Amino acid sequence: MWHSKDVYYLSGSTGILAEDLGKSLLCQFPEISFNTEKIPFIHNAEDAREAIEHILSQSAGRHPLVFSTVMNKELIPILDVSEVEFFNVCDEYLIRLESVLEAKPIRISGTARHLDDTSMGDRVNAIQYCIGHDDGALMKDYDEAEVILLGVSRSGKTPISVYLATQMGIKAANYPLVAEDLDSYRLPSAIIRNKARAIGLSTDPKTLHFVREKRYKDSKYAKLHTCTGELSQANQIFLQYNIPIIVSDGRSIEETATQVAQLLSLKRSPRL
Numbered sequence: 001m002w003h004s005k006d007v008y009y010l011s012g013s014t015g016i017l018a019e020d021l022g023k024s025l026l027c028q029f030p031e032i033s034f035n036t037e038k039i040p041f042i043h044n045a046e047d048a049r050e051a052i053e054h055i056l057s058q059s060a061g062r063h064p065l066v067f068s069t070v071m072n073k074e075l076i077p078i079l080d081v082s083e084v085e086f087f088n089v090c091d092e093y094l095i096r097l098e099s100v101l102e103a104k105p106i107r108i109s110g111t112a113r114h115l116d117d118t119s120m121g122d123r124v125n126a127i128q129y130c131i132g133h134d135d136g137a138l139m140k141d142y143d144e145a146e147v148i149l150l151g152v153s154r155s156g157k158t159p160i161s162v163y164l165a166t167q168m169g170i171k172a173a174n175y176p177l178v179a180e181d182l183d184s185y186r187l188p189s190a191i192i193r194n195k196a197r198a199i200g201l202s203t204d205p206k207t208l209h210f211v212r213e214k215r216y217k218d219s220k221y222a223k224l225h226t227c228t229g230e231l232s233q234a235n236q237i238f239l240q241y242n243i244p245i246i247v248s249d250g251r252s253i254e255e256t257a258t259q260v261a262q263l264l265s266l267k268r269s270p271r272l
Contacts, residue, residue, distance in 0.1 A: 004033040006064035008055050010079060012071055015040035021089050022067040034065075042070050048078040056083055071105075123169040130165035133173035134158055139190040142173055147264050148194060149174040150238070151201035152182075152230045153221075154211045156248050156256065160201070163257040170261065182233040187241060199260055200238035204249040205231055 007026065009018040015038040026034050037058075039051045048070070055064060066084045070076065073091075080086040094105050126146075132138055133145065135158065142148060147170060149157045157174035164170040175191060191198055205228040212222035220226055238245050244263055248256045 002032055004035065006059040006062055007034045007036045008051075008059075008064055008066045008084075009036065009038040010042055010051060010066060010068040010070055011038075011040045012042050012069070013040065015069070018067045018069040018089060021069075022065075022087075026065075042075065042079075043072075045075060045078060048075040052079055052081060052084075056081075059084075119169065123166070126165040126169045126171045129171040129173070130161050134161065136175045139173075139175070139188060142190045142194045144171060145173040145194065145197060146171040147173075147260060148191060148198045149201055149260070150177060150187075150191070150198055150234075150243065152177050152208070152227075152234050154208060154215075155201045155203055156253065157201060159253045160248075160257050160260065163253050164260060167254075168257070168261055170264070177230075177234050177237065181237070182230060185233070185237055185240060187237065192241070195241055195243060197264075198241075198243045199263060200234065200243045200245040201256075202231055202235055202238075202245050202247050202249075204247075207249045 007022060009015050009022055011018050019036075019038055022036075026032075039054070042048050042051055055066065058064075060083070064084050065087065066079065067087045067089055068076075068079060069090050070079065070088075071090065071094075076088060076091075080088070098105055129141075129144065133141060147164065149161055149172060151157050151174075153176050157176065161172035161174045164172040175188070181187060187195070205224060208227040208231065209222060209224045212219075212227065216222045235245065237243075246256060246259050246263065251259070
């Protein structure tokens with residue numbers, strides 16, 4: 001068994017797809033250490049030759065793994081040499097789709113990233129909105145939010161909001177539940193008015209305690225009983241206002257953000 005392996009991600013565009021797919025597959029082999037490098041923008045035969053020469057100079061005799069999303073079929077023989085383990089991650093699907101759809105693919109790298117300028121504009125607007133409406137700022141603009149994340153301090157509101165904006169183009173505001181809210185079991189009017197778009201974030205008290213301890217060690221704010229009490233109060237508020245709750249404990253930012261987006265989609269559904 002290999003204890004380490006060199007990995008290269010090749011692309012005619014940014015290489016993000018090749019890297020994401022490769023990482024998703026390689027993480028299934030945690031006992032092996034992978035040394036990775038991305039080689040993007042392989043547009044012609046000269047680029048392809050330079051890429052494979054670089055790979056062989058760095059990893060000669062080690063049979064490196066090469067994940068490629070290069071669309072130009074003329075470049076594949078240059079890249080798929082016997083000294084490497086070559087994975088053409090798009091070609092098999094394109095060939096099958098060509099048969100199913102009875103149409104020829106254009107085979108231009110990066111097309112998906114340039115198809116919809118409106119999508120990019122929406123994402124930029126979402127990022128600007130997220131930055132301006134972090135941590136309870138500009139609540140008067142909550143009518144424009146697509147989702148409002150609520151939770152106690154350090155429950156993951158900001159990173160999840162940022163992910164929703166940057167990766168999904170969702171206008172996400174977030175509001176921290178402070179002592180005044182928790183003790184009165186009341187939400188600000190701007191949130192009540194828009195509670196149909198509000199989602200509560202919760203977590204395990206021990207997890208919250210650990211996160212707070214890293215920043216404010218031995219403080220009352222970070223003590224386990226404080227975390228337990230605040231989370232209990234927050235959950236009661238969510239139930240009182242019929243706000244759905246997502247428990248983020250044990251999940252990555254990406255997983256929690258995806259769950260938020262799924263819940264948001266369900267809430268938008270005309271069937272509900």
